[in-house]
Amino acid sequence: MNRKIEGAGTVCRAGVISSALLALFTAGTFLVAIFTPPISGPFAVGETVVYPYRDILSRFPRDYYWMYPALLMALIFVVYVISVTGNTSGRMGISGTAALVFASMSSLILFTDYFIQLSVIQPSLLLGEYEGLALYTQYNPHGLFIVLEEAGYLLMAIAIAFLYPSFAGRGK
Secondary structure, three states: OOOOOOOHHHHHHHHHHHHHHHHHHHHHHHHHHHOOOOOOOOOOOOOOOOOOOHHHHHHOOHHHOOHHHHHHHHHHHHHHHHHHHHOOOOOOHHHHHHHHHHHHHHHHHHHHHHHHHHHHHHHHHHOOOOOOOOOOOOOOOOOHHHHHHHHHHHHHHHHHHHHHHHHOOOOO
16 A cells, blocks of 8 residues: 655655764764773773762863764764654554653663763863762763763664564565
């Protein structure tokens, strides 16, 4: 049953653009992060920082560069999921709705997590305000940053799993 979907061209264009941007920002985030070796946690190399993580100012702003494309990646992911679900015969269904909800939750958590690092941790470090930062900093392997990041990417994986029916049986 071939029905013409109203606005399908726009949805397809949004899908192509969001797919390309998602790939670009994901690769960019990965490349910047991979060339920023960890200085705390189990994968740390060379000199490491330990609790209360007050020696991290020397790594500012280098260790935070990867978060800028990651912020945009989290937002683009939601647009990508909208375009995929909007391109499935005109209606999302339960699977598409679940994918969109999980994608939105993932984006909100990741965007908030990275935004806190950039707008709270960085200025606090520069002003010498270290009190209470240990729980929130990205250098604490048991801190809120890592936990929120794990939760965000877990929800992103769930969203992608719910997208599967959108692609099943569609050939390419």
